[in-house]
Amino acid sequence: MPHHLIRKLDRYAGLSADDKEMLQRLVCDVAWVASDHDLIDEGAALRQVGVILDGWACCYKQIEDGRRQIVAYLIPGDLCGTPPVFPSIVNYSVATLTPVRVAQIPAHALLSAMDKSPRITRAFWLDLLASFAIQREWTANVGLRTARERIAHLFCEIVTRLRAVGLTTADGCNLPLTQEDIGETVGLSTVHVNRTLQELRAAGLISLKRQQLVIPDFAALRAVAHFDSTYLCRSRLEADADPPPAAMAGSAVPA
Amino acid sequence: MPHHLIRKLDRYAGLSADDKEMLQRLVCDVAWVASDHDLIDEGAALRQVGVILDGWACCYKQIEDGRRQIVAYLIPGDLCGTPPVFPSIVNYSVATLTPVRVAQIPAHALLSAMDKSPRITRAFWLDLLASFAIQREWTANVGLRTARERIAHLFCEIVTRLRAVGLTTADGCNLPLTQEDIGETVGLSTVHVNRTLQELRAAGLISLKRQQLVIPDFAALRAVAHFDSTYLCRSRLEADADPPPAAMAGSAVPA
DNA sequence: CGTGCAGTTGAATTGCTTCAAAGCCTGTGG
DNA sequence: CCACAGGCTTTGAAGCAATTCAACTGCACG
Numbered sequence: 001m002p003h004h005l006i007r008k009l010d011r012y013a014g015l016s017a018d019d020k021e022m023l024q025r026l027v028c029d030v031a032w033v034a035s036d037h038d039l040i041d042e043g044a045a046l047r048q049v050g051v052i053l054d055g056w057a058c059c060y061k062q063i064e065d066g067r068r069q070i071v072a073y074l075i076p077g078d079l080c081g082t083p084p085v086f087p088s089i090v091n092y093s094v095a096t097l098t099p100v101r102v103a104q105i106p107a108h109a110l111l112s113a114m115d116k117s118p119r120i121t122r123a124f125w126l127d128l129l130a131s132f133a134i135q136r137e138w139t140a141n142v143g144l145r146t147a148r149e150r151i152a153h154l155f156c157e158i159v160t161r162l163r164a165v166g167l168t169t170a171d172g173c174n175l176p177l178t179q180e181d182i183g184e185t186v187g188l189s190t191v192h193v194n195r196t197l198q199e200l201r202a203a204g205l206i207s208l209k210r211q212q213l214v215i216p217d218f219a220a221l222r223a224v225a226h227f228d229s230t231y232l233c234r235s236r237l238e239a240d241a242d243p244p245p246a247a248m249a250g251s252a253v254p255a
Numbered sequence: 256m257p258h259h260l261i262r263k264l265d266r267y268a269g270l271s272a273d274d275k276e277m278l279q280r281l282v283c284d285v286a287w288v289a290s291d292h293d294l295i296d297e298g299a300a301l302r303q304v305g306v307i308l309d310g311w312a313c314c315y316k317q318i319e320d321g322r323r324q325i326v327a328y329l330i331p332g333d334l335c336g337t338p339p340v341f342p343s344i345v346n347y348s349v350a351t352l353t354p355v356r357v358a359q360i361p362a363h364a365l366l367s368a369m370d371k372s373p374r375i376t377r378a379f380w381l382d383l384l385a386s387f388a389i390q391r392e393w394t395a396n397v398g399l400r401t402a403r404e405r406i407a408h409l410f411c412e413i414v415t416r417l418r419a420v421g422l423t424t425a426d427g428c429n430l431p432l433t434q435e436d437i438g439e440t441v442g443l444s445t446v447h448v449n450r451t452l453q454e455l456r457a458a459g460l461i462s463l464k465r466q467q468l469v470i471p472d473f474a475a476l477r478a479v480a481h482f483d484s485t486y487l488c489r490s491r492l493e494a495d496a497d498p499p500p501a502a503m504a505g506s507a508v509p510a
Numbered sequence: 511c512g513t514g515c516a517g518t519t520g521a522a523t524t525g526c527t528t529c530a531a532a533g534c535c536t537g538t539g540g
Numbered sequence: 541c542c543a544c545a546g547g548c549t550t551t552g553a554a555g556c557a558a559t560t561c562a563a564c565t566g567c568a569c570g
Contacts, residue, residue, distance in 0.1 A: 043485075061395045063481045069395040085380045091388055091486040125340045128383065133346055135390040140316045140324040142398045143442035147526075178548065187398035189527050194550060210535090226318045230298075231346040402558075433516065444559050449518060451558095465567095 004077025004165045005051050012130075013123035022113050023120065027051060027103040033096050039080055040094040045087040048104045050080030055100035056176050059092045060184070070185040072135065073097075073158065077165050079131075083124055084110045098176045133231045142187040145226070147196045150186040152225035155206060159215060160229050172207075172214035200224075259332025259420045260306050267385075268378035277368050278375065282306060282358035288351050294335055295349040300342040303359045305335030310355035311431050314347045315439070325440040327390065328352075328413065332420050334386075338379055339365045353431045388486045397442040400481070402451045405441040407480035410461060414470060415484050427462075427469035 006023050009015060015023070030053065033039060039050060039057060052074050059072040071092060074080055082088045086107035114121040134157070141153050162173045177185075183193040200206045205221045207214040215221050222229075261278050264270060270278070285308065288294060294305060294312060307329050314327040326347060329335055337343045341362035369376040389412070396408050410430075417428045432440075438448040455461045460476050462469040470476050477484075 059391075061391070063399070065481075067399045069399040071391045071394050082384055085377055085384065088384070089485075092391060122340055128387070129337055129340065129343070132383070132387050132390065135387065135394060136314075136316070136326045136347060139326050139390060139394045139397065142394065143440075144318070144322045144324040180548080185398075190548095191528080191550085192526055195526090198550085226320075230344075435516085445516095446518085446560080447558055453518085 004053070005079070008077045008165070009120070009123035009127065012126040013119045015119055015123065016117070019117050019120055022117065026105045026109045026113060028106065029104040031102060033100045033102060035096055035099050038093055038095050039100070039102065040090055040092075042091060042093045043089065045089050046081045047087050048081070048106045049083045049110060050094075051103045051105060052076050052078045052080055053101040053103055056097040057094055057100055058097055058181070058185075059094050061092050068184050069187070070181065071138065072131070073185075075161060075165065076167065079127065083128070084114060086111075097181065130232070137231050147186075147188050147192055148199060149225050150188070151182065151193065151196055152200065152205065152221050153227050154182065154186055155213060155215065156218070156222050156225050156227035156229070157232065159213070159218070160232050164233070169214075171216060171218075172212060175208065175211050175213040177211075259308070260334070263332045263420070264375070264378035264382065267381040268374045270374055270378065271372070274372050274375055277372065281360045281364045281368060283361065284359040286357060288355045288357060290351055290354050293348055293350050294355070294357065295345055295347075297346060297348045298344065300344050301336045302342050303336070303361045304338040304365060305349075306358045306360060307331050307333045307335055308356040308358055311352040312349055312355055313352055313436070313440075314349050316347050323439050324442070325436065326393065327386070328440075330416060330420065331422065334382065338383070339369060341366075352436065385487070392486050402441075402443055402447060403454060404480050405443070406437065406448065406451055407455065407460065407476050408482050409437065409441055410468060410470065411473070411477050411480050411482035411484070412487065414468070414473070415487050419488070424469075426471060426473075427467060430463065430466050430468040432466075 006015070006020055009023065010020065040046070042061070054076055057074040057080065058070045059074065060068055060070045062068045074094065080094055080102065082090060083105075084107070110124075114124065137157070141150055145153060158175070159168060159173055162168045167173060179193045179197065180190045182188075183190045186193075188196070197206075197208060201208070203224075204216065205224060207216070221227075261270070261275055264278065265275065295301070297316070309331055312329040312335065313325045314329065315323055315325045317323045329349070335349055335357065337345060338360075339362070365379075369379065392412070396405055400408060413430065414423060414428055417423045422428060434448045434452065435445045437443075438445045441448075443451070452461075452463060456463070458479075459471065460479060462471070476482075
């Protein structure tokens with residue numbers, strides 16, 4: 001069932017047919033969760049990993065006075081929780097942004113699959129490292145960019161990630177975020193997000209209405225954002241980096 | 256040799272005597288690197304992991320126009336690079352902030368140690384998850400806190416981490432950072448870092464001169480920062496990790 | 511005893527926030 | 541089918557936090 005996840009892990013580490021079969025059988029407890037519900041509460045001790053099958057969720061942190069920071073978005077194919085060490089206490093919460101279909105992988109099942117296949121182990125490592133790389137990029141994003149750059153960067157990242165799982169249209173994507181969500185993501189007030197979006201629209205860099213984000217000229221937006229996508233797609237590079245540099249066919253990698 | 260690392264991994268996963276012995280034998284290429292040198296350049300393909308034995312380093316990202324963001328500090332016992340998947344391309348650079356003594360663990364050695372001991376594997380997972388948790392906290396720190404809170408939070412984190420490896424004095428630590436470094440860490444200009452430090456000093460929350468940071472009342476600083484140390488000491492879920500001491504009398508520090 | 515870098519200060523400016531109100535969609539019930 | 545409610549978005553105006561530029565001080569080191 002978790003097509004996106006398996007495809008992603010395959011891209012990371014080149015799974016065998018057996019590996020994929022095994023992963024298929026890991027999941028259980030597939031369920032729909034309504035929008036705006038918590039999947040994980042801060043401080044919980046997890047004994048399983050969630051897999052997002054459909055919909056969007058976000059990881060966030062809150063401080064006493066109510067201020068909230070979104071620290072990650074989860075889209076189909078993403079893990080929800082902290083594989084694969086159990087029990088593991090999380091220090092953030094996860095909330096759905098849309099209705100979400102989510103599956104669970106029990107601790108023991110995941111660990112035994114990793115025991116049996118080094119490729120699966122490697123794939124989960126790479127997935128974690130990829131999330132880490134995104135987190136680093138987010139720290140840099142809020143730390144050193146201007147409002148306009150931050151939002152542009154966020155949009156570049158989202159579209160690139162959605163494209164990797166086939167959830168984009170030709171030149172955009174569905175974006176189930178309110179301006180408040182965006183503000184809590186990039187560290188700006190809602191009002192200023194609104195004004196900055198208008199700037200981006202006025203500059204012809206994006207159009208955004210009714211949750212439809214359109215980026216007519218991705219290269220232009222990427223330039224504004226100083227967006228460098230390598231942090232998102234290292235998976236493949238690493239596989240290819242194994243042999244010494246040589247001329248190689250450009251596109252398809254055999255499964 | 257890498258005492259701090261082994262002690263930390265032991266705290267994470269409870270290593271056997273054999274495990275520790277094995278880890279001892281992993282390292283090679285111990286070397287001193289002068290201050291202000293790069294240990295890793297962005298885009299490099301790593302085939303080994305570094306271990307910081309002495310001194311401080313930082314991970315940073317840069318964009319074309321020269322703006323720089325520090326995304327992590329490395330202190331003794333920390334890994335430098337991305338274990339344990341090789342070769343692995345990093346999308347950040349690492350620079351020394353002081354003279355640093357660093358050892359290397361070759362890819363094959365690390366992987367075979369992890370093969371032999373599930374506790375070692377688990378420990379490296381937990382170490383990575385711990386760094387990830389810090390990164391998340393940093394994103395939240397620059398995203399939702401004020402200047403004063405950000406710097407206070409940074410100091411709380413640094414002292415707590417240093418305490419875990421025994422590198423603090425009774426009520427402070429050595430802090431080899433310039434105000435520019437601090438600014439690049441928390442997303443503020445150098446000038447404003449300066450003024451904010453003065454505020455913190457005036458409030459009696461810290462004293463900082465000649466690279467000596469003193470926190471007379473940790474609980475007070477922690478309150479200002481909204482600092483919650485759980486993200487740093489989840490290692491042992493068994494809750495036996497001692498919480499960072501709050502305000503403690505004890506001024507046995509030679510001036 | 512200068513030279514250079516880190517820290518400090520002041521003044522002007524800007525980017526962003528805050529507060530408050532109004533407009534606009536979408537879903538709901540009469 | 542229309543009226544209304546509630547969330548999200550938009551607008552304006554005022555204020556504040558942080559930046560920028562530029563000069564100056566103090567300290568460490570050769």
